[in-house]
Amino acid sequence: MGLRTPLYSQHCALGAKLVDFGGWDMPLHYGSQVEEHHQVRRDCGVFDVSHMTVVDVAGPQAKAYLQLLLANDVEHLKTLGKALYSAMLNEQGGVLDDLIVYRMEDGYRLVVNAATREKDLAWLAVRRADFDIEVHERSDLAVLAIQGPQARLKTAALVSNARAKLIEQLQPFEGFAEDDWFIARTGYTGEDGLEIILPKDQAAGFFTELVGAGIAPIGLGARDTLRLEAGMNLYGQDMDENVSPLAANMAWTIAWEPHSRDFVGRHALESQQAAGTPLKLVGLVLEERGVLRGHQVVRIEGIGEGEITSGSFSPTLGKSIALARVPVATGSRAQVEIRSKWYPVRVVQPNFVRHGKALI
C-alpha cells in the first residue's frame, strides 16, 4: 500500500485505475486517458496533485537563501503574488529538481516534485544552517489543479465571492492567499487554469463540488500527455542530477545576471558554457503510425546518436511526439529505432501545443 492523498476513496469511487507514482497510490485514469486529455484542452478538468510537496520559507534571510539555492533569481519576484519556475542545482551543475516558487506575504512558497521530496527536504535542511530562516514542509495542505479554457470560469462559480474575485483578477504566473486557500494561475498542461493549495480537511469536499458540477476528474496518464504536448519537462525522465539544465531546455530559467549572485552550481554551469554544451533537448514528431517511447535510440546521420527522454501519443495532434536529448549539431531530421526498425522523425522545438493549438 502506497501513500494516499485525502482524495483516495473518491478516486476509487469514481472508478480510477490506480498506479504507484513515487510511492503514492494515484489515479492513472478514470476510464480513458485520451478522453481526459481532450476534456482538458476543450473544456476543463481537475487533477489531484496533493502528492506534491509544499514548502514555506520565511524569515529575514529567506530571499538570500533562495538566491543561493535556486538557479533562477527570486529577485525577479518584485511584488507579492509573483511566481517563477526554477531549477535547483547541485555543485556539479546537475538538476536536483525543478520547482515553482511563489512570493508570499511572509516569505516564499516552493512547490517541488513528489518523487524528490526526501532529497529536496534534506538539501534544504543542510543549506539553511547559515541563514536566519524557517523552512516548513506544509504536509497539512492538499493541492488541486483545475486546468483548461473553462477552468477559471467554472471554478469561480463554485467558490466564495472573495475567491471568485481573486480568480477573475489573477494574472498568469501569479498566486495569492484568500483566507486559508492559496490560489495560483499556474499549471502543467499548457492551458489556462488554476492550482489551489488548501487545507487537507477541505480537499475532499471541494473536489466533490468540482466533480459534482461536471468538471471531469483527470488522471496522471492525461497529465503526462498534456505536459508533453506543452513541452514541459518531467523530472526523472527529461532531466536528473546527472543532466545540466543547459541540456534539458532549461537555459532560459538560469538567471546569470547579476554576476555577483553566486548560486549553487553556478561555477559548474559557467565551465559548461565555456566548454560548449554537447547535448540539447529537442522535440520529435513521428508522422507515421507508431508511438515514440522513452529510451528509444535516436540516430542523426553524420552527427551521432541520442535518446528519447519522454515519448507518447499526442491526442491533440493525433500522432506521436517525444522529447529527446541529442547532439547539439542535430538539424531538422533524425531516425528513431522502434522495435528494431528505423523510422524517420522531424526534429522541432520542444513545444508542440499551446492553448489547444498545434505549434508544429
Next chain:
Amino acid sequence: MSTIPADLRFAASHEWARLEADGSVTVGISEHAQQALGDVVFVELPEVGKVFSAGQEAGVVESVKAASDIYAPISGKVLAVNEALIDAPENVNSDPYGSWFFKLQPSAVAELQQLLDADAYKAVCVAAED
C-alpha cells in the same frame, strides 16, 4: 468483469475466436486485454492471404502504455481484415467483442477445441490478478 459472450473461445494470450456459420473464424481481443492495454491508438493488421500457425504473431495493438503483439489463436489463412478499425482504434476499448481484427480460414477447425471456453478463460484472468 463484464459478461463474456458464450460463443467465443479464447487463447491464453487474450485473443478471442468465433466460428462463423460459413466456417471462417473471426478474431479479436478480450475485455481483459483492452483494460490492461489502456487507450488503443494504433492497430497493425496482417495482410490478406497470409498464413499463420497457431500462436504465431499476426498483428500489433499499440496503446498509450505499450505495443503488444496479437497472436493467431488457431492456424489458418487471413481472409479479411477490419480496415475500419485502423481509423477508429478506440473501438477496441469501447467494444472489444464487437471489434474484430481479422478473419481466418482455419487449416484445422479442431484447434478451436484446444482454446479455452468463457469460464476457463475467466479463471485464467482471475488467477493472473492474484
